[in-house]
Each structure stands twice: as structure tokens, then as C-alpha cells.
Amino acid sequence: MRSHIAATSEGGVKIYLVTPRNPESFWTFQSILPILDKDCTLPNLSMPTVAGMTPPEHGVLLCDENVEPVDYDVDADIVGLTGYMIHAERIRAIADEFQRRGKFVVIGGPYASLCPDDAAKHCDVVFVDEAERTWPQFLKDFERGCFSNKYVATEKPAMTESPMPRFDLLKPDRYQSLCVQFARGCPFTCEFCDIIVMYGRKPRTKSVPQIMAEIEECRRLGADHVLIVDDNFIGNKNAAKVLLRELAAWGKANDYPLIFNTEVSLNVAQDEELLELLQAANFVSLFVGIESPRAESLKETRKLQNIREDMLASVQKIQSYGMQVQAGMIVGFDADDQDIFEEHLRFIQDARIPVSMTGMLNAFPKTPLQARMRAEGRLVEDSTGNQFVLTNIEPLKMTREQLARGYLDLLRQLYSFDLYRERAVAFLLACGPRVGATIRMRLEYVRTLARVLSAMLVTGGPERRSFTLKLVYQVVSKRPSMLREALYFSILHKAFYDYLQVLGVAMERDLAAYAAQQPELRDSTYTAPSSNGTSRPPASARRG
Numbered sequence: 001m002r003s004h005i006a007a008t009s010e011g012g013v014k015i016y017l018v019t020p021r022n023p024e025s026f027w028t029f030q031s032i033l034p035i036l037d038k039d040c041t042l043p044n045l046s047m048p049t050v051a052g053m054t055p056p057e058h059g060v061l062l063c064d065e066n067v068e069p070v071d072y073d074v075d076a077d078i079v080g081l082t083g084y085m086i087h088a089e090r091i092r093a094i095a096d097e098f099q100r101r102g103k104f105v106v107i108g109g110p111y112a113s114l115c116p117d118d119a120a121k122h123c124d125v126v127f128v129d130e131a132e133r134t135w136p137q138f139l140k141d142f143e144r145g146c147f148s149n150k151y152v153a154t155e156k157p158a159m160t161e162s163p164m165p166r167f168d169l170l171k172p173d174r175y176q177s178l179c180v181q182f183a184r185g186c187p188f189t190c191e192f193c194d195i196i197v198m199y200g201r202k203p204r205t206k207s208v209p210q211i212m213a214e215i216e217e218c219r220r221l222g223a224d225h226v227l228i229v230d231d232n233f234i235g236n237k238n239a240a241k242v243l244l245r246e247l248a249a250w251g252k253a254n255d256y257p258l259i260f261n262t263e264v265s266l267n268v269a270q271d272e273e274l275l276e277l278l279q280a281a282n283f284v285s286l287f288v289g290i291e292s293p294r295a296e297s298l299k300e301t302r303k304l305q306n307i308r309e310d311m312l313a314s315v316q317k318i319q320s321y322g323m324q325v326q327a328g329m330i331v332g333f334d335a336d337d338q339d340i341f342e343e344h345l346r347f348i349q350d351a352r353i354p355v356s357m358t359g360m361l362n363a364f365p366k367t368p369l370q371a372r373m374r375a376e377g378r379l380v381e382d383s384t385g386n387q388f389v390l391t392n393i394e395p396l397k398m399t400r401e402q403l404a405r406g407y408l409d410l411l412r413q414l415y416s417f418d419l420y421r422e423r424a425v426a427f428l429l430a431c432g433p434r435v436g437a438t439i440r441m442r443l444e445y446v447r448t449l450a451r452v453l454s455a456m457l458v459t460g461g462p463e464r465r466s467f468t469l470k471l472v473y474q475v476v477s478k479r480p481s482m483l484r485e486a487l488y489f490s491i492l493h494k495a496f497y498d499y500l501q502v503l504g505v506a507m508e509r510d511l512a513a514y515a516a517q518q519p520e521l522r523d524s525t526y527t528a529p530s531s532n533g534t535s536r537p538p539a540s541a542r543r544g
């Protein structure tokens with residue numbers, strides 16, 4: 001059926017805002033979404049935010065392709081697209097199809113911000129960086145019939161200018177969690193990071209009433225999990241503490257209706273007041289860019305905040321406040337030799353981090369890393385935005401192939417049934433208490449639980465059944481209150497494990513194509529990490 005968009009007044013335009021479907025990645029949880037009866041883990045906040053910035057005389061319809069098909073026959077004056085580098089191919093395909101049908105197409109978001117010239121080939125107007133000022137300006141220009149083909153945010157808007165995202169235009173029950181954004185920007189200077197390129201180094205925050213209204217709206221729409229999608233939630237620690245005090249009081253007064261997750265830098269562990277407040281506000285997991293257990297690699301990438309204190313102790317301190325640490329890890333820094341894979345594995349096991357998003361170093365457009373790689377003649381190709389396939393740079397102490405094979409082997413070990421279970425059990429037995437992590441029983445949870453149990457114990461096969469029973473028994477026999485979390489980690493493993501099978505096939509295909517292009521590499525096989533492991537491959541094998 002053709003979608004209908006109603007502009008609310010004469011002169012108003014009809015706007016169709018499309019979020020393209022996610023290619024399978026570490027976070028898409030494709031294989032467990034049907035078990036959870038969801039279509040997608042989280043909505044991307046971009047289009048609800050752009051819809052919020054749209055003056056009320058215009059009509060807006062959102063389409064998240066992860067939840068519903070794109071309607072190419074939509075009756076719209078403007079079709080808007082968003083997405084990351086990883087979505088680039090899909091964005092271009094959707095944009096081309098709309099243009100073929102004569103629609104007026106605009107593109108914004110991280111892909112357009114980092115690759116505006118590429119995006120411009122597929123649309124009428126491209127938006128670079130944040131659009132709180134440029135989008136309303138464009139709409140005025142469009143109505144006058146005189147607009148530019150590129151709108152660049154010349155200044156970073158204050159977050160207090162960012163309106164409440166139109167959560168009401170989403171289909172909230174199709175997502176596992178909802179999200180809000182409190183802050184943009186991060187004060188640090190990691191060499192590979194595109195966040196500071198796009199959002200700057202000065203953290204900007206919304207006001208507490210603004211964000212509390214968004215959180216209330218998420219609750220009203222039925223959410224029980226909220227991800228605060230900040231680049232670094234503690235980039236401005238004082239502002240974060242003010243919000244956390246309010247959230248803690250709100251949680252207590254409302255019997256903790258929401259569980260929170262966010263992203264922080266590791267220096268959170270150096271501030272006990274902050275940790276106490278996060279715990280009191282019912283944060284149950286923090287995503288932390290740890291990147292590497294090797295100090296040399298961290299220095300090289302200017303992640304100096306991670307070498308101020310012992311990283312293992314920092315992670316365990318966060319865990320003692322009842323919060324899971326999810327790690328962002330990277331292999332392939334210049335200081336990394338073939339021993340690095342073993343070091344990563346040991347660190348993640350010792351730190352009892354069940355979920356580690358480990359990727360290969362990739363140079364994103366406009367980053368200092370990309371500039372350095374280009375200057376050193378080591379930039380092999382443009383970034384696809386997916387750090388899980390072949391890297392786009394020439395590593396220093398390994399070939400690209402050795403890096404990819406060592407990496408794949410590391411992932412297979414990390415997500416092997418036994419090593420993952422060891423970490424999950426160790427974490428659940430050691431972590432501190434949570435204030436209100438109990439989820440109220442709803443009929444849908446009972447149905448979900450039945451599907452989870454069936455997938456883990458019946459249809460998943462003997463290995464998965466034994467893994468689940470062991471994990472649950474080892475936790476519950478010592479700490480019965482952690483039953484729900486034990487089940488959560490069991491089902492989560494299925495998502496990562498299944499994704500790895502898909503990834504393994506994709507990487508083998510890419511490696512075969514890579515080797516075919518370079519005859520001299522055909523005989524080079526990956527050697528398991530040696531005890532000194534610093535051997536540099538022959539120059540002939542290092543050509544990208």
C-alpha cells in the first residue's frame with residue numbers, strides 16, 4: 001500500500017525519512033532477534049531527531065528498513081536518507097532508485113559527513129555534520145525554490161537546540177531497546193577516531209529537564225531498556241553527575257522502570273562518586289574503548305587516558321559497582337606483532353569481560369590515522385566502515401592477511417563456548433549488586449522466556465544445551481539472584497557465535513580474493529603467534 005504523508009498546512013512539504021537496513025555486524029544480533037520477537041536491537045536516533053527538527057507545518061513519515069520495507073511509491077516531496085559508512089552501499093542503492101523515480105533526495109549522517117563528495121553523486125542535497133541549524137534552513141530555502149546542493153554545519157550547535165526526537169513516529173515495540181542522546185563530542189584525541197572529527201572535542205550536553213523528558217517518553221512508549229548513545233557520557237563529568245543524581249531519584253521514586261547502558265572512557269574508574277551514581281541510577285553496562293592491553297599500542301594511538309592506571313584493576317572496579325564492562329578492542333596497531341592476539345585473549349579473560357567488540361584497525365575518512373597512513377603510503381583502500389573484514393591499511397609488523405587470520409582466530413577463541421562461559425560466570429559471581437535490575441513480569445516476557453529456553457535447550461543442539469546448563473548452574477548454584485543475567489549471557493552468546501560463522505565465511509572469501517590479486521602471497525600461511533613473535537614479513541609479502 002502506498003504510504004501517505006499529510007502536510008499540516010498549505011505550503012508545507014511532505015518528507016519521507018529513511019534509515020537503511022543494517023548489514024549483519026557484531027551488534028545486529030540477527031540470529032536471536034526472532035527469538036526475542038524483535039526486528040532490530042536499537043533505532044538509529046538520526047531520523048527521529050531530524051523529524052523533531054522539522055517545523056510543524058510539514059508532514060513527516062519515518063521508515064526504518066530494519067523494521068519495514070521502503071515504499072518507493074511514497075507520495076513525498078523530499079526523501080531523506082541517513083546512515084554510517086557501513087550503510088554506504090545501501091544508501092546509494094535506495095537513493096538511486098528514488099532518483100530514478102524522479103524524487104528529490106537528500107542525504108545526511110556519518111556517511112555523508114565523512115564522504116560528502118561520494119554521497120553528492122547520489123542525491124540532490126548533501127548535509128555535512130550536525131543538522132540542527134542546516135535542516136530548518138534548507139526547508140525554508142526549499143520552500144522558496146532556491147537552495148544549495150550542500151549544507152555544512154559551520155558551528156557545532158548547542159545540544160539544548162536539539163529537539164526531542166520524534167520517538168512517536170517509530171514502531172517502538174519492534175526494537176529491543178530505545179535510546180536517547182545526552183551529549184555529543186569527546187575531549188580525548190585517539191588517532192583513529194572519527195567521533196572527534198564529526199562531533200568535536202568539546203562535550204556538549206542537553207539540559208537535565210530535556211533529557212528527563214526524553215526518558216519519560218521512552219518509558220511511556222513501553223521501553224524497559226534505554227541506551228544513552230553518547231560518544232562519551234562522562235566527557236563532561238560534572239554535567240553527567242547532575243543528570244545521574246536526577247536519574248537515581250527518578251528511578252527510586254518510580255521503582256526503577258528502566259535499565260540504562262551507555263558509553264564511557266576508562267577514566268570513569270578513577271571517580272568513585274561517578275561509579276556510585278551510575279549504580280544508583282540503574283546502569284547495568286558500560287561500553288568502554290579499551291582498545292589494547294599493550295601500552296605501546298595505546299601510546300601510539302594517543303589513548304593516554306587508558307595508561308594512567310592498571311587497566312585490569314579499572315575494569316574490575318567498574319564491575320564491583322554492579323556494571324558489566326563491554327570492551328571495544330582493536331588489533332593491528334603499528335606496535336602490534338603476532339603475539340598481540342594472545343595478549344588480547346588473556347586480557348579479556350582476566351578482566352572477565354563477556355562481550356568484547358574486537359575489530360581490526362581501520363582508517364576512517366578525515367581521521368588523523370588516515371592522514372598518517374596516506375603520508376606513509378600505507379592506505380590501501382577507502383574504508384568500508386566495517387572493521388571486521390580486511391583492514392584498509394598496511395599493518396607494520398604483519399601482512400594484512402596475517403592480521404586477518406590472527407584476528408579471526410582470536411574471535412573464534414573469544415566466542416568459543418568454554419572461554420565465553422568462563423568469563424560470563426566469573427563476572428556474574430564477582431560483580432557488585434544492582435539497585436533495581438528486576439524487570440516487571442509481562443506476558444510477553446513469559447513467551448520470550450519460553451522461546452529462549454527452547455532455542456538454548458532444545459533446538460540449539462547438544463553443545464549449546466550443555467553450554468547453557470553449565471553456565472546457568474555455575475552461576476545460580478552460587479548466586480541465585482543472577483538467574484536472569486545468566487540467561488541473558490547464554491542467549492547473547494548465540495548471537496555472537498552465529499555472527500562469527502557468517503564472518504568467517506566472508507573473511508575467507510575476502511582473503512581468497514586478496515591472495516588471488518597477489519600471486520606472491522598465495523603460499524604465505526598464517527603462523528600461530530610465536531614466543532617473541534616480532535618477525536616482520538618479507539617486503540614482497542607486505543604489498544597492499
Ligand code: B12
Nearest residue numbers: 022025043044045046080082084085108109110130131229
Ligand atoms: C547508538 C550507536 C550504535 C548502536 C545503534 C545504531 C543504530 N541503530 O543505527 C549500535 C550499538 C547497534 C551501533 C552499531 C554500530 N555502529 Co554505531 N553508533 C552509535 C552512536 C553512539 C549513536 C548513533 C546515534 O543515534 N546518534 C544520534 C544522531 C542524532 O546523530 P547523527 O546520526 O550524527 O545525526 C545528526 C546529524 O548527522 C544529522 N543527520 C543524520 N542523518 C541525517 C539525515 C538527513 C537527511 C539530514 C538532513 C541530517 C542527518 O542530523 C542529526 C542531528 O544533528 C554513534 C555515534 C554518534 N555520535 O552518532 C555510533 C556510530 C554511528 N557507530 C559507528 C559504527 C562503526 C558502528 C558499527 C559498524 C560498529 C560495528 N563494527 O559493528 C555498528 C553498525 C551497526 C549497524 N547499524 O549496522 C560509527 C560510524 C562511523 C562512520 N563514520 O560510519 C559511529 C559514528 C561511532 C564511531 N565512530 O565508532 N551503533
Ligand code: SF4
Nearest residue numbers: 186188189190193195
Ligand atoms: S575516547 Fe573514544 S570517542 Fe573519545 S576520542 Fe577516543 S575513541 Fe574517540
